[in-house]
Amino acid sequence: MSGDEERDPQIADESAGVSAAEAAKQIAELEDSWRRTAAELDNFRKRCAKDVILARRQERASVATRWLPVLDNLERALEHASSEPDQIVEGVRAVHQQALSVLADLGYPRRDDDAGKAFDPAHHEAVSTMASEDLVPGTVAHVVRPGYGPDSEILRPASVVVATRSE
Numbered sequence: 001m002s003g004d005e006e007r008d009p010q011i012a013d014e015s016a017g018v019s020a021a022e023a024a025k026q027i028a029e030l031e032d033s034w035r036r037t038a039a040e041l042d043n044f045r046k047r048c049a050k051d052v053i054l055a056r057r058q059e060r061a062s063v064a065t066r067w068l069p070v071l072d073n074l075e076r077a078l079e080h081a082s083s084e085p086d087q088i089v090e091g092v093r094a095v096h097q098q099a100l101s102v103l104a105d106l107g108y109p110r111r112d113d114d115a116g117k118a119f120d121p122a123h124h125e126a127v128s129t130m131a132s133e134d135l136v137p138g139t140v141a142h143v144v145r146p147g148y149g150p151d152s153e154i155l156r157p158a159s160v161v162v163a164t165r166s167e
Contacts, residue, residue: 063106070099103148111147113158115140123147125157135163 077091117140130141140160147158
C-alpha cells in the first residue's frame with residue numbers, strides 16, 4: 001500500500017473502483033467544461049467592451065448636444081459682428097454665461113479662485129509670482145485662467161499668479 005492509502009482507506013477504495021478509461025473520460029469532460037467556460041468568459045468580455053464603447057459614444061453625443069445651443073448663439077453673435085459693438089459685447093456675455101451653465105450642469109462649475117485666497121496646489125497651478133505689499137504672501141494675486149470642477153473632482157486647476165513678499 002502507498003502512504004496515502006495507509007492514511008485514508010477511503011481513497012484506496014475510490015481509486016480502486018475507477019478504471020483508467022473512466023478516469024480519462026472524466027478528465028475529458030472536465031477539460032471540455034473548462035474550455036466552454038473560458039470561451040463564455042471571453043465572449044462576455046467582448047460584449048462588455050462593446051457596451052462600454054456604445055455608452056461612451058452615447059455620453060459624448062449627449063455632451064455635444066448640450067454645447068450646440070452655445071455654438072448656435074456664438075454664430076448668431078458673429079452674424080451681427082458689424083452691428084453695434086455694445087450689443088455684440090452683451091450677446092457674447094450672454095453666451096459666456098450659457099457656456100458656464102452647461103459646464104455647471106455637467107458637474108464642473110467655474111471655481112471661485114479670486115485674488116486673496118490662499119494658494120492650494122490641489123486647486124491651483126502657479127504660473128508666476130508677484131511681489132505685493134497688499135496681499136499676504138502665498139495667496140492668489142491674479143487668476144490667469146479659471147479652474148473648473150468641485151473640490152472632489154477638479155476638471156482643470158486655476159492658473160494663478162501667487163503673491164510673495166515685496167523686498
